[in-house]
Amino acid sequence: MRTPLRLLHAITGFVGLVIILRFLGHTAYAELYGDAASILAVKSWIVWRLPVLIVALAVAGATGFALAGPSPRGLAARKLARMRVIAVNGILVLVPAAIFLFWKAEAGEFDATFAALQTIEFIAGGVNIVLIGMSFRDGLRLTGRLRRCPDAPARRS
Structure with missing residues (x-):
């Protein structure tokens, strides 16, 4: 049975993933095919949607911790370890990069610093x-909705 907490966890995790995919997709399109105005529009669009992403991932993380219980093991422990990396990557790299890239685009400064930070943002976003x-x-x-392939070797947790 799907509890409200599990449902909230799944929905907010999915929303977070879709938002990140859209951020990277729009950025890639603007960088490859757009001009300075379209890059600025995308960077502005991203900055104004960051709060939605932050809330979605925070709720996904909090519900994940609650669902895992006091001493998570196996898959739950791996999910929690990943969530910590996702959070650190987002807080220390992706959010500051998004804001800084918006400022640079707003100033029309598409220089080496912009390009380097944009590359870092793509890599960090891809990791997440x-x-x-x-x-x-x-x-x-x-939840039992996906089973391991019978031919796959067992992994140690």
Whole structure:
């Protein structure tokens, strides 16, 4: 049975993943095909949606901690370890980068610093997408909605 807490965890995790995918997708499109005005529009769009992403991931993390219980093991422990990395990556790299890149775009400064930080943002965002995806997979396994392939070797937790 799906409890309200599990449902909230799944929904907020999914919302967070979709927002990150949209951020990276729009950024890549603007960088590859857009001009300075379109890059600025995307950077502004991202900055104004950051609070929604932060709330979604914070709720996903908090509900994940609550669902894991006092001494998580196995898949739950791995999900929590990933969530810590996702949070640190977001707080220390992605949010400051998004704000700084918006400021640079607003000033029309598409220089080497902008390009370097944009590259770092792509890498950090990609890492978070992979980690959130792995957590989704493990969440589906924890609930029995996804089973390990019978031919796959067993992993130690």
